[in-house]
Amino acid sequence: MPRTHILYGWHLSYFAGKARCYLKYKRLPFVDQEVNLPTLMWRIPRKTGVRVMPVLRTPDNEWIQDTHLIIERIEAQIPDRPVVPDTPWQRWLAYLLEAWADEWWMPIAMHTRWSYPENFALFQHDAGRALLPGFPRFVQHKAVDYVAGYLRRMLPAVGIRPEQNAVLEAWAHAMMAQLDTHFAAHSYLLGGRPTLADFGLVGTMYGHLGRDPWPRREMVARYPHLRAWIERMANPPDRRMGALFPNDEIPPTLLPIVQQVVQECVPWFDGIAAEINQVLAERPGRFPPGKPLPRKLGDQILPTAQGTFKRAALPFTLWLAQRPRDVFTGLDAAGQQRVYAQLAALGGLGLLAHDWPRLARHGLGATLAGQA
Ligand SMILES: N[C@@H](CCC(=O)N[C@@H](CS)C(=O)NCC(=O)O)C(=O)O
Numbered sequence: 455m456p457r458t459h460i461l462y463g464w465h466l467s468y469f470a471g472k473a474r475c476y477l478k479y480k481r482l483p484f485v486d487q488e489v490n491l492p493t494l495m496w497r498i499p500r501k502t503g504v505r506v507m508p509v510l511r512t513p514d515n516e517w518i519q520d521t522h523l524i525i526e527r528i529e530a531q532i533p534d535r536p537v538v539p540d541t542p543w544q545r546w547l548a549y550l551l552e553a554w555a556d557e558w559w560m561p562i563a564m565h566t567r568w569s570y571p572e573n574f575a576l577f578q579h580d581a582g583r584a585l586l587p588g589f590p591r592f593v594q595h596k597a598v599d600y601v602a603g604y605l606r607r608m609l610p611a612v613g614i615r616p617e618q619n620a621v622l623e624a625w626a627h628a629m630m631a632q633l634d635t636h637f638a639a640h641s642y643l644l645g646g647r648p649t650l651a652d653f654g655l656v657g658t659m660y661g662h663l664g665r666d667p668w669p670r671r672e673m674v675a676r677y678p679h680l681r682a683w684i685e686r687m688a689n690p691p692d693r694r695m696g697a698l699f700p701n702d703e704i705p706p707t708l709l710p711i712v713q714q715v716v717q718e719c720v721p722w723f724d725g726i727a728a729e730i731n732q733v734l735a736e737r738p739g740r741f742p743p744g745k746p747l748p749r750k751l752g753d754q755i756l757p758t759a760q761g762t763f764k765r766a767a768l769p770f771t772l773w774l775a776q777r778p779r780d781v782f783t784g785l786d787a788a789g790q791q792r793v794y795a796q797l798a799a800l801g802g803l804g805l806l807a808h809d810w811p812r813l814a815r816h817g818l819g820a821t822l823a824g825q826a
Pocket of ligand 1: 467468505506507508522
């Protein structure tokens with residue numbers, strides 16, 4: 455039985471990076487454990503039902519899968535250095551930005567890793583040593599090929615299709631330039647200390663964009679303030695942290711980012727809800743609560759300032775989108791009024807819509823919520 459927490463995750467993994475930065479920020483002692491082949495193929499699936507990383511194993515031998523649940527659990531245990539803001543708009547926004555960072559950036563992180571072959575050597579080296587430590591290199595490479603093959607097969611669904619690469623890169627550069635401007639003025643997204651929003655964003659920025667050679671050189675290196683934020687997130691300062699931006703406002707440099715995020719999220723989330731409703735209408739009775747919806751549904755076409763972008767609709771994303779909506783429901787009347795007014799000004803009232811199917815998380819996917 456472990457006496458401390460153990461984080462199972464690779465250095466190069468998107469969501470393991472998010473969990474690792476968070477646990478370090480909370481100053482929780484933990485063992486940072488690379489995932490070997492038996493753990494990936496058998497132990498984690500046996501304990502969590504899914505072949506995935508990261509997983510946090512608690513001293514009570516509970517295996518928590520999903521960074522949102524990991525953060526919720528540790529927040530409840532360690533009140534020091536809270537990452538959920540107290541005030542209504544900042545709290546709502548931290549949840550939205552976390553969802554956006556987790557899911558919207560995924561295609562960019564996957565594209566930059568898998569479309570540029572120069573990144574593969576690092577993947578092969580790190581994943582090989584993690585999967586089969588001490589084995590001869592050619593055996594390690596066989597195991598890596600298996601995992602890489604699985605990840606590569608997911609690319610088209612995530613939206614990695616050659617004709618879309620230019621839109622993805624142009625979008626990412628435009629957003630990184632805005633983030634750079636913001637981080638020149640503020641240490642973290644919502645001011646002087648990190649929140650859920652920062653931990654979401656560091657997933658893509660640390661393990662993928664900030665570490666794979668191509669995006670590290672061609673993207674992150676051009677944005678020094680963004681790069682410095684990645685460093686701060688990976689090595690959190692051990693001092694008293696600053697405050698969030700005052701009066702439940704957001705920093706002016708974050709406003710254009712939030713405006714864009716809100717406008718991109720409305721059609722994205724609505725589109726996923728529509729795909730789910732269509733599946734439910736076409737196959738009545740097939741997906742009762744507890745029975746997982748397909749992990750991916752039909753393509754959705756997402757408008758961005760750089761062009762349209764197609765990717766499969768993922769029910770899991772709508773489960774994440776539900777979280778800020780639940781924050782809204784839990785606010786008092788004045789809090790709701792505040793969030794409503796901010797969203798009205800940003801054209802984002804669609805994010806409070808109540809006609810989405812209600813979902814529960816199911817591993818990496820979702821099921822309809824309710825009595826099974
Ligand atoms: N929502 C999960 C996502 C975890 C996830 O997607 N992990 C990746 C590695 S970074 C993975 O193991 N993917 C396997 C798969 O998608 O089948 C979380 O927040 O922990």
